[in-house]
Each structure stands twice: as structure tokens, then as C-alpha cells.
Amino acid sequence: MSRALALRLEPYLYAAPSLLLIAAIMLVPLVTGLSYAFHDLILLDPLSGDFVGLDHFREMLDDDGFWTALRNTVVWTAVSVALQFGFGLILALLLDRPFPGRGLVQALVFLPWAVPGFLSGLTWAWLFNPVIGPLPHWLHGLGLLATPENILSDPHLALWGPIAANVWWGIPFFAITLLAALQSIPKDIYEAAAMDGAGPLLRFRRVTLPLLAPTIAITVMLRTVWVANFAELIVVMTKGGPADATQILSSYIFTLAFQRLDFGYASAVAAVLLVLLLAYAAAVMVLRHAMTERA
């Protein structure tokens, strides 16, 4: 083999194991999974398997469960990400200035990130359980609940349970990313702004935020997609109930596939979710591009 050819091939050799694995275990199954969306595929039903074209998508239009889940997905994702981001930013700003014991404090506040998702779901479900958890009693004490009962069994309130768990679990991610970005801002920029007479609030608005904006845009985008797909907390805490009141699209897909065993329809809903997420990601990228172009 000639050296020129070997040189040309070298990067592909390094990337090959990862690529083959991802192609075999993720991409090919994704294509298969998407093809199910156009088939009538019910597990354990030997008569199913026919090509049904767009039937599943038509069915979706009249499916209340789908529309509820879509609405919930928006609420779940928007509220979770907004709160994770807000608290994450505050935490990052608090950790950005030196103080004694910072290393330890940082390790402790980031700890929830290491807690497995299902375990945070269980833990928060227990915290909301009036028998062994304090939260219902505290909420009652604060006058937020008429009686100390489990909000997870109240269709109007249940979604807040997984959201609380999600916020707790996701703050560290934003805090770590934003802290990293903050620490990459050269300190002399602040000093220059201070010399120009800018107070702390003005410095934050005029210096910190604009410099963080690119990191913020990309992090929020990736996280939004991730949270929208993240069904584990809901599956563990409410199973989508009571009465499907807390289904988001990804948990609804889970229920359709593994409780109703309707893989065809589940895949169709998944395809819709995938398209929505890709459209959202593309929109964010275009917007970010437009904004950096203008600046």
C-alpha cells in the first residue's frame, strides 16, 4: 500500500470502530424503526405487518392521547429547561468567584447529576408520598395544598412532580457548562468594563451575557431536545397517569409500544417527535447563525 493512500485512510481507521458501532446499533435500527411507522405492526398479532401508508398519521389527528401528550411535551420541556437553565446560571455565577471550600461545594451541588435517572424519579416519588415524604406536609403548611396529599395522583398537578425531579437533576448540567464558559471569559474584560464605570449588573448584561450567548444557545438547544426525549422520570414516577394526564410524547410512545404492543403506531408518533425536534434544532441553528451574522 502506498504511503499516500495509507495517509488518506488513517483518519477513517481511527473513526471506523465508533462509526460502525453507531451505524449498526443506532442508525440502521432507526431506519427500521421509522419504516414501522408505515406498517400495521402489532406484537403477538400474526395477522399484522401490512403496509398501511399514512394511516397511522391520519389516526394521530383524531387521537386525544397524542394531542395531550404533545401539549404536555411542550410544557414539560419548556418549564424544565427554563428552570434548569435559570438556576444553573445563578449557581454558575455563584461558583465563578473564589471562596474557601469551593471545590467541595462544587462537588456537592453537582452530585445530583450522578444520580441515575430512574433513581431520582423514585426518590422524588417517595418525597411526594405523604406517608414517608415531607413535601406534601410542607406544601400544606405553606398553604399551597388544601390537604397533605400526593400531587402525583392529582391529574391537574401530577406533571409538576416529574418536573421538580427533572429540575433537581438537570441544574448541575447547566451549571457545569455555564461555569466552564464563564471561566473562559478573560478577566481583564471585566476590569476594563469596571474602569469604564460599569456596575455589576451592567457588566453582567453588557459583557457576560453577550459572551455567553453562543454557549447558551447551543447548550439550551441540545438540552431541550434531550429533555423532550427523556421519558424515564415520567415512566417511573407516574407511568403517564393518572389517566394519561402526564404523558409526554416519548412516554406515550413507550406506553403504546410496550403496553398496547402497537409498534406501528408507536413508531409513527416517534417519527413525528423526531421531525419536530429536528425542525426545532434547525430553527435554533438558523437563528443563531442570523444573530452572529448581524453582530
Next chain:
Amino acid sequence: MNKTATHIIGARLLHALALAAFVAFALFPLFWLLKVSLTPDDLMYGEGVRLWPSRVTLDHYGSVLRHSQFPLFFRNSLIVSAATGLLATAAASAAGYAFSRFRFRGKAWVMGVMLVSQMFPLVIIVAPIFRLLSPLGLTNSLSGLVVVYTAFNTPFAAFLMQSFFEAIPKDLEEAAMMDGATRFQALRRVILPLTLPGLAATGGFVFTAAWSELLFSLMLNSSAAVSTFPAGLLGFVSKFSVDFGQMMAAGVLALLPVGAFFLLIQRYLVQGLTAGAVKG
């Protein structure tokens, strides 16, 4: 005391209070988990919502370790997570190295595919993966989980490793290549030893992710003999949903390895993300 001094002390106090609130919020649920796991059964309902029980016991841990399958689940999880950590880190290092050191045709495309692979609902591929692995005998097996988890975690791990490699000057491997090493030898003898913190952080990250995974463990492995901790714990919860003490003891046990791992590597993880964030 003049006005600015009061001001500064006030600001410090506010800073400390705010941080204390964050620490309390982060630790309270874990504290509660621990507390219930130590509460004796007879006090469970009477003192259920007290901050600390009047008596503590290790009984729940005893029964979890002796009379349940948790030690088996624990062992399974340990094997799967460790193997996934090693394999994914190895594959991701190679890919991350290619991303960081080479310009090649299709690179943007490859990286884009890896990014998109992190964006779709994994539920959609459960059934196809089952169909793929079943004829190979990789369902109801620990190896099957290792393969699947390695694939899932490689993309992010590759981006993480890439940012660690970017922090190491190219000159070093070029020097080694001038000194008679092939590129691969330079990577092994010079670059990888310098990336040890990055390898540890990436391995720890993947280990944690594999340790936490529930969906595929549940769907691919139905036999208890090859169940991982999350699936086992969930099964336990749905079967004995009132034995809170034991459930939480099991939860604390599930948390120990990842918690310890995380405290060890979190510093490097912040470093890796810093490098990544700087790149934008």
C-alpha cells in the same frame, strides 16, 4: 464600620446563603433516601416525616444484601458498566483523536451524524435492536447490553475526548514521529499518557451512564439472572411497593459506586467541558 465594608460583608453573606440553599436543595433528596433506609420498620409510619428517626438500624441493608437478588444485580451492573466504560472510551478515544488531528473528507458529515444520533427518541429503536440482537444470542445477555450501551455512549464520549486531545499540542506527537515513532506509537506512548485525566473522566462518564440505563436493560433482558440494578430495583418497587426501608437501602447501594466515581472525576469533567465550551 463604613458603608462599603458593610456592603461587602452583606454581599458575602448573601453569596454564602445562596450557595447554602443550593447545597441543601441538591443534598436533601439524597439525605432523605438515606434517612428512610436507616429508619426501623416500626417507626416508618409513626415518624415517617421527621427529619431524623429516634432510632436507626442497618436491618434494611442486611435484608437487601442477604435475602434479595440485589447482589446479583449489583454484580451484573458492575460488569456491564465497567465493560461499557472501557470499550466506549477506547472507541471514542480513537474517533476523538481523528476529529482533533485530521482533516478528512466527510468529517463534518460524520460529526453531524454523531450529533443527530444523540437527538432522537431511543424508544423508537428498541424493537429493531431486539430483532437485530435476538438471532445473535445477544438478548438476555450482559454482552448484548454492553454492545448497545457502547454504541449509545460513544458519540458524546468522542466529543469529550476530542476536547481533551485539542488541549495537547500537536508538536508533541510530531516530535515523537521525528524520533522514529509511527503515529499510532506516538499516540500510545506520548499522547494517551497525557490524556489520562481525560480518559478517566470519559470512562467515568460512560460508566455512570451505563449504570443508570433502564429502558434497554428492561426490554432486552427479561431474565433476572442478567438484570442490571435499575431494572432489578424497578421490579422490586413494583412488587413490594410498601417496603420503603428496603427499597431505599437498595437505592443508596445503587448510588454508591456512581456517587464515588463522580466525586473523583467531576473536576476533570468540568475541565473537559471547559475545553469544549471554549471551542464554542
Next chain:
Amino acid sequence: MATITLSNLSKDYGGGPVLRGIDLEIREGEFVALMGPSGCGKSTLLRLIAGLEEPSGGEIRIDGRRVNEVAPKDRDLAMVFQSYALYPHMTVRENMSFALKQRRLPQAEITRAVEGAAAKLGLTNLLERKPKALSGGQRQRVAMGRAIVRNPKAFLFDEPLSNLDARLREQMRYEIRKLHRELGATSVYVTHDQVEAMTMADRIVALNDGAIQQVGAPQELYDQPANLFVAGFLGSPPMNFVDATLAPDGALVAEGQTLARVSPPAGLAAGTTLTLGLRPERLALTDPTKGSAVRVDVVETTGTGRVVHLALGPQRLKLFTMDPRPLAPGDVVGLVVPPGAPLLFDPVSGARLS
């Protein structure tokens, strides 16, 4: 020891040529400086020789053998990097042993070679240290040591001294020269510093914009630069360039004053506009009545003498003088251009005419 031959070598990263038509023969045992401004392609040329980059066209031969397809590790060249590129996780001894271990030499031989090189460079006491625990100058020596233990066919240096302070730089310049004399090894030395090139090299290759401008001994380039680029690059303070016209009698007239007289070069018509190159140290001062009248603008004292900035109409000149006469800004003085001092350049092509 080796000869290195480059024929019609070119490099393009995809955004236009970075190096074009490079032809160069580096002789056995020679010390050649690649000199040019930042971004002119010096490092690229060195890396092509090293094998760290692939040429886009042309040929590289070492001792007559074509090496375009040979991997860097098999070219048997040693390189000293600007960043030193010491392996941070290895001690000085391990750094210096790396290449020899790579060649699977016996341990005893490695120890002997490393300790010999260390002694030559005054590193004996530092052998067990890690690079982190060394000063910049010591790191530089280790980088040199790592190259010389190997006894390679040739040494490649990429601005090895640019991270040192002025004094250390001067000392290392001398030591590298001395080492070269002892080892007699073919060396290619990249620098953007004309002083380094002038003081160290047997021959200088002046590079600009990806092309060789001139190759020759330092004094040759200094006295007979091929074009405006080379003329302006060498010398400090740099050569003055004055726009002038050639009169029929061979007088060079600038701003209405005759600066010098030359026997007009063949083929050059009277009335032609020329660029006159005047070395500051070749110019002299006299009374305003005896030379061309110029006004003193600024006077800088250097210790050995003075650099005088002069205004000739709208044009500016610098002059280096050890003449102690009192000079103040605004004074009008006479400028003397000795015969033979002016170099004539074509103002359009930049090529030297005389």
C-alpha cells in the same frame, strides 16, 4: 551527514499556494537559514522536509534518494520545535532516550549516548527532572539534546530561540554554531530574525510569499541583494529606499538634489525613475554646503553611535553615524553618499539593476 535536494517543490493547503517552485540544494554539513517574514512558508518548507506535511508537487531527495513517500520516522532527521515539544510526562533522560529506545538500541549504549549529549549541553545534573521543573533556557537545551543524541542525517530547527530572552538567545546562537562545528551536521534553521540568519548561517535562503527570493552567503545577500525584499529584510536599521531619477550624466536626482553619480548601467535610459537603496551605515554627514541639504528629524542614541532620521523633502532616510558633531531636530545638514554605496532597483519589479 546528508545532502537535501528540493526540486520544484510546492504546497497548497487548499486555499492557494503556500509554497511555489522551490529549488534548493542543501550541501553536506552545511548550515542553511530559511529566513523570511511571518507567514511566508518557512515552517511549511521545513515540515515538508521533515515529512510532517505532504508536498503538493515536486520532489524531496535526501542523499539522492527520493523521500516523498517516506514516513517522518524513517527519514532519520531530527527536529527542534519552537515550543520545544518536550514530553511532559518523561524526565529529561527519558526525553533524550525516546528515539534511541524506539530504535531498540541496547540500554548501555543509550545511557552512554544520553550522558554524552547531556555533558555537552551542561544537562548532567538535570537528567532526572521533568520538563516542568526546568527554566526556558534549560528546556531549550533538552530539546537540542534530544536531537543530537540521535546522530541524525540532518537537523531541522524551527525558530528554536524565539521563546528565550535576548541574552540567552545570543548565547544559544553561539552554542548552536559551536555544536554545528563539532558535529558537522547538515542543518536547516528557520528564523524570521535577520540577525540570527546573518550570524549563524553558511548560506541564507530568503523566502517571501512562498517563493525563494535569493540564496547565498550572508555577506553576499547583504551587499548584493537580488531585490527590494532581500535588501529591506537584512540590516538594522534597514536599508533606505529613495525614489530618484537617472540624469543623462549618471546623476541620481531626488527631490531636486543630486545624491550620487553612477556610470549608467547599460540599457537604462536617462529620465528613468529608480529606487535607490542606501545602507544607513554607508551614509555620512557633512556641512550643508558640501553635501545634499537634508533636515534632521529625530536623533536616536544607540551607544555605539547615533541613528539620525533625515527628511529629504517628503522622503525619509535613516543614517547611522559615529560622528560626534552636535545635532538637533530641525538642523539642516549635508548628506554624503559615497561612490559605490547606492544600489539601484527597478521600482516596479523590485529587481536590482546594478
